[in-house]
Amino acid sequence: MAIFRSLVGQTAGPWRRSWTETDTALYALAIGAGQEELAWSTGREALPTFGIVLAQFGAFDERLGDYDPALLLHGEQEIVVHQPLPASGSVSVLRTVTDVFDKGSGALVASRWDASDDAGKPLLSTSSSVFVRGEGGFGGERGPSLAWEPPARAPDVMLRFTTSANQALLYRLTGDHNPLHVDPEFAARGGFDRPILHGLCTYGITCRLLIREFCEASRVRRVFGRFSSPVVPGAELVVSAWRTGPGEVAFRTADADGSVVLDRGLFTYS
Numbered sequence: 001m002a003i004f005r006s007l008v009g010q011t012a013g014p015w016r017r018s019w020t021e022t023d024t025a026l027y028a029l030a031i032g033a034g035q036e037e038l039a040w041s042t043g044r045e046a047l048p049t050f051g052i053v054l055a056q057f058g059a060f061d062e063r064l065g066d067y068d069p070a071l072l073l074h075g076e077q078e079i080v081v082h083q084p085l086p087a088s089g090s091v092s093v094l095r096t097v098t099d100v101f102d103k104g105s106g107a108l109v110a111s112r113w114d115a116s117d118d119a120g121k122p123l124l125s126t127s128s129s130v131f132v133r134g135e136g137g138f139g140g141e142r143g144p145s146l147a148w149e150p151p152a153r154a155p156d157v158m159l160r161f162t163t164s165a166n167q168a169l170l171y172r173l174t175g176d177h178n179p180l181h182v183d184p185e186f187a188a189r190g191g192f193d194r195p196i197l198h199g200l201c202t203y204g205i206t207c208r209l210l211i212r213e214f215c216e217a218s219r220v221r222r223v224f225g226r227f228s229s230p231v232v233p234g235a236e237l238v239v240s241a242w243r244t245g246p247g248e249v250a251f252r253t254a255d256a257d258g259s260v261v262l263d264r265g266l267f268t269y270s
């Protein structure tokens with residue numbers, strides 16, 4: 001596990017990434033936007049979570065150590081928006097590996113990405129962790145363990161979206177080509193009966209539904225969630241949301257069987 005531990009503090013970049021309204025539209029379509037959301041599905045307006053794709057995919061070698069990539073799962077994801085994302089443009093991105101924790105059943109590797117616009121002004125920051133199953137037990141620090149419960153009352157709203165059987169095939173075109181989401185043999189090596197959906201697709205769908213319910217896309221400030229169980233393409237997603245303060249919503253996304261798939265959710269807006 002020396003390889004994992006030596007990563008902490010390592011930076012990569014800056015690198016420059018450009019995008020067009022076609023990329024913006026493709027992302028929106030891949031997270032289920034359609035006729036009722038034409039500004040997003042035609043690429044006139046960017047959804048804030050597209051910023052995660054721009055910051056995190058396409059530039060850096062994601063190999064973090066000597067492990068079987070089929071055992072890597074997305075653990076947690078956060079985005080903090082400093083200015084609304086334009087429908088087309090370019091950014092400069094810097095990545096820093098922030099933590100490596102020994103969670104017993106796996107190693108948790110966390111990174112942060114900071115994206116700035118062409119004038120050097122911060123545009124967005126994202127934090128993401130990957131959970132590499134079977135790579136724990138190397139004697140590292142366990143890291144913080146935070147309890148979380150949703151408010152003890154019925155949700156203020158419940159929002160639904162049924163993913164398609166081809167959802168992962170479409171979502172991979174936004175930049176995450178991990179075979180776990182499309183290749184049955186690779187997925188079997190990871191212990192799954194069939195390919196599972198990208199965590200960021202579930203996250204993007206959830207955020208799109210929350211935006212439709214609570215605010216314009218340009219007002220989103222922060223979204224956090226933990227991937228707590230896998231989603232199979234074709235599953236219905238049910239988002240339970242609680243208003244917890246001005247511009248603050250707690251949420252949790254489950255599948256139709258009630259398994260929580262995205263937990264500890266926080267969505268804030270101005």
Ligand SMILES: CCCCCCC[C@@H](O)CC(=O)SCCNC(=O)CCNC(=O)[C@H](O)C(C)(C)COP(=O)(O)OP(=O)(O)OC[C@H]1O[C@@H](n2cnc3c(N)ncnc32)[C@H](O)[C@@H]1OP(=O)(O)O
Nearest residue numbers: 056073074075076103105131145178198199227228229230
């Ligand atoms: C560019 C970089 C971006 C990243 C892209 C990644 C590439 C993508 O293509 C990959 C994906 O999209 S994978 C799909 C999305 N992710 C998932 O489906 C994971 C679902 N989660 C699980 O299966 C389990 O929670 C599992 C397996 C993660 C953990 O389950 P268990 O082993 O049973 O662990 P558990 O006993 O519950 O807890 C042990 C300690 O780990 C902490 N923990 C649990 N789940 C976590 C999670 N999801 N993220 C972070 N920490 C997590 C627990 O809190 C516990 O620690 P502690 O006791 O200190 O609190």
